[in-house]
Amino acid sequence: MSPYDGARARALRLQARLSVEDLAAAAGVSPNTVRSAESGTHQPRPRVAQAIARALGVPPRKLIPSRTGLTLRDVRCRLGLTQAEMAARIGVVRQMVSQVERGVTGVRSPLDWAAAYRLTLAQWTRAHQASRDLVRQKVAAQARRRRRKRSRGDST
Structure with a gap:
C-alpha cells in the first residue's frame, strides 16, 4: 500500500544503466536509502522521492503507482507537496495535516x-478512510x- 513504486524506480534506474550508488549520488541520498526505497523496505519521504525522480529524469508521479484506495498522503505526494506546504494551503499547522493523513x-x-487536495468531497472522504485503514x-x-x-x- 505504499505510494512509492520501488519496482518502477528500479526498472528506470536499470534502464538508465545507473548503479544504486550512481543514483544515490545524483539524488543526494545514501545508497541504502535507494535500496530500501526500491525494495519497499522503507517508504521514502516526499523530498527523497522527488530527488530520486529528478535524478532519473522523470516526474515524481511516474514513481507513484496508480491504484484505487489512495490515502491522503498518496494524493499529497502525487501533487508533489510536503505536509508543510499542504498545511499552508489549508491554513493549519503541519502536525494537523500529519494527524489527518494518518x-x-x-x-x-x-x-x-478536499479542495486543497484537489479532490471532491466524496474522493477526500474515501482517501481519509483509506488512511485510517492503513494505520x-x-x-x-x-x-x-x-x-x-x-x-x-x-x-x-
Whole structure:
C-alpha cells in the first residue's frame, strides 16, 4: 500500500544503466536509502522521492503507482507537496495535516481540505478512510510482531 513504486524506480534506474550508488549520488541520498526505497523496505519521504525522480529524469508521479484506495498522503505526494506546504494551503499547522493523513483526527471543514487536495468531497472522504485503514493495518502488524518477539523471548 505504499505510494512509492520501488519496482518502477528500479526498472528506470536499470534502464538508465545507473548503479544504486550512481543514483544515490545524483539524488543526494545514501545508497541504502535507494535500496530500501526500491525494495519497499522503507517508504521514502516526499523530498527523497522527488530527488530520486529528478535524478532519473522523470516526474515524481511516474514513481507513484496508480491504484484505487489512495490515502491522503498518496494524493499529497502525487501533487508533489510536503505536509508543510499542504498545511499552508489549508491554513493549519503541519502536525494537523500529519494527524489527518494518518486518520487520527477528523476535520471541521472537509470541503476546504478536499479542495486543497484537489479532490471532491466524496474522493477526500474515501482517501481519509483509506488512511485510517492503513494505520489500523500497521498497528495490527506491529502488535503481531511484538507478540511474536515476546513469545520467542519467553521460550529461550
